Amino acid sequence: MSKLINQLNMEHLQVNHSLLVPSIFTERQFELLGKKVQEKKLNKVEQVYFSRAIAKKLQAISSLADLTERVFVEGEEKMIPERKKEAIKLLKTIERNHKGIKILIAGSFLYNKKYNDIDVFLISKYEKEDYRKNKVHFNYLNSDVVDSLFFSSLSKICVANFDLGFLKVKEEISLNQIITKYQEVMDDILNKNNKWLKIDLRDFIVDCNYVGEGVIMDSDQLRKVLDNLLRRKNKAKLINKLFVYSVLNGFKDKEVKTASLNMIKSYQDLMKKYSKFKEHHQVLINVFNEVLSCAS
Amino acid sequence: MQAEEIKDEIKKIVGEQINFEGHFNSVVGNMPEKIQLNLLEWIKKCKEQELDPKPSPNFRELLVFFFKPYITNIRGILTKKKNSYFIALFLDKHKYYDRERRKLGFG
Numbered sequence: 001m002s003k004l005i006n007q008l009n010m011e012h013l014q015v016n017h018s019l020l021v022p023s024i025f026t027e028r029q030f031e032l033l034g035k036k037v038q039e040k041k042l043n044k045v046e047q048v049y050f051s052r053a054i055a056k057k058l059q060a061i062s063s064l065a066d067l068t069e070r071v072f073v074e075g076e077e078k079m080i081p082e083r084k085k086e087a088i089k090l091l092k093t094i095e096r097n098h099k100g101i102k103i104l105i106a107g108s109f110l111y112n113k114k115y116n117d118i119d120v121f122l123i124s125k126y127e128k129e130d131y132r133k134n135k136v137h138f139n140y141l142n143s144d145v146v147d148s149l150f151f152s153s154l155s156k157i158c159v160a161n162f163d164l165g166f167l168k169v170k171e172e173i174s175l176n177q178i179i180t181k182y183q184e185v186m187d188d189i190l191n192k193n194n195k196w197l198k199i200d201l202r203d204f205i206v207d208c209n210y211v212g213e214g215v216i217m218d219s220d221q222l223r224k225v226l227d228n229l230l231r232r233k234n235k236a237k238l239i240n241k242l243f244v245y246s247v248l249n250g251f252k253d254k255e256v257k258t259a260s261l262n263m264i265k266s267y268q269d270l271m272k273k274y275s276k277f278k279e280h281h282q283v284l285i286n287v288f289n290e291v292l293s294c295a296s
Numbered sequence: 297m298q299a300e301e302i303k304d305e306i307k308k309i310v311g312e313q314i315n316f317e318g319h320f321n322s323v324v325g326n327m328p329e330k331i332q333l334n335l336l337e338w339i340k341k342c343k344e345q346e347l348d349p350k351p352s353p354n355f356r357e358l359l360v361f362f363f364k365p366y367i368t369n370i371r372g373i374l375t376k377k378k379n380s381y382f383i384a385l386f387l388d389k390h391k392y393y394d395r396e397r398r399k400l401g402f403g
Contacts, residue, residue: 127389127391129369130369142391173403174403175353176353176354176402176403177402178403179353180350180397180401180403181403183350184350184362187348187350190348195366196364196366259353262356263351263353265356266351269351269378270348270349270351270359273345273379274345274348274349276345276346276348277348280348281348
């Protein structure tokens with residue numbers, strides 16, 4: 001039963017409401033099932049009612065549908081067929097040791113001949129440490145991550161043991177988020193911190209494409225854009241342009257103007273005290289001025 | 297080094313007023329010594345204006361430094377009042393770090 005619960009989400013339930021109520025569940029039972037799916041706490045009466053009236057029905061449905069054997073594949077057209085097979089095999093093995101947990105295999109292993117490791121994501125209610133076993137990197141994610149842009153991007157090419165068709169990005173990417181990620185990327189360039197640049201730039205590109213174009217990039221598209229940017233000598237200029245375009249396209253002019261003015265003022269203050277970074281601060285001021293002039 | 301020893305070292309660098317936040321004691325106490333030393337070195341650099349702080353988009357008077365060692369999932373946030381004293385050093389695993397960043401206006 002826990003596995004069937006694992007496959008469900010609220011959107012899934014709501015879409016199928018008329019099929020489920022009253023044929024299988026009463027309205028009250030459906031409501032409780034919804035609470036359980038959303039991992040809301042049930043009181044004692046509800047717990048007893050759930051296990052007596054609902055869990056048994058789920059068990060029966062599960063045995064008919066054989067949902068425990070289901071595998072969901074997204075972005076199959078980009079996958080190397082042998083890797084897809086390997087991933088499904090690996091998913092089944094991991095499932096045996098992690099019963100009732102949502103598992104997803106994603107990343108370059110699925111579509112790129114060369115890969116560093118196999119990324120496995122386990123969605124858990126509890127905080128757990130990530131770990132590595134041979135080539136497999138086990139990443140634990142909280143269940144609230146499912147609504148995030150990061151997860152939507154990740155799951156565009158993946159093999160999973162749960163239905164991803166109903167995923168929606170509920171996370172709102174704020175202007176502050178874009179500005180602070182931009183600061184961090186520029187900081188990585190300043191400090192020649194290439195390891196962090198790769199990580200921070202990846203997040204920045206995903207966010208910019210989402211707010212600026214409404215596009216959720218898959219990991220393959222992202223890798224190509226990232227590699228292309230990283231090998232360029234003038235990457236800072238291109239990143240500046242991406243930033244200016246994304247904030248202007250993704251947010252209201254009034255909000256953009258206020259934020260830009262604040263950042264310009266902050267960097268002007270910083271220049272006085274942190275003279276060592278004067279040149280770097282001037283670049284950032286120029287970029288915020290460009291945003292300001294376009295938004296006016 | 298024990299957590300209290302590290303706290304004393306940090307206070308010597310940035311002043312007694314500094315607050316320690318996050319699961320500071322357990323995180324710093326369990327750090328490999330090399331990372332502990334990196335942390336102290338990083339704080340010195342912050343104090344000596346060798347590192348570039350980031351202005352918070354939400355709090356005009358706040359400057360923020362991020363400690364991101366590549367090899368562990370431990371992260372730090374050192375906050376400073378503009379033109380004034382260091383406020384707090386937050387140290388925790390990256391999941392809590394992300395939460396703390398958002399509170400300070402960093403998405």
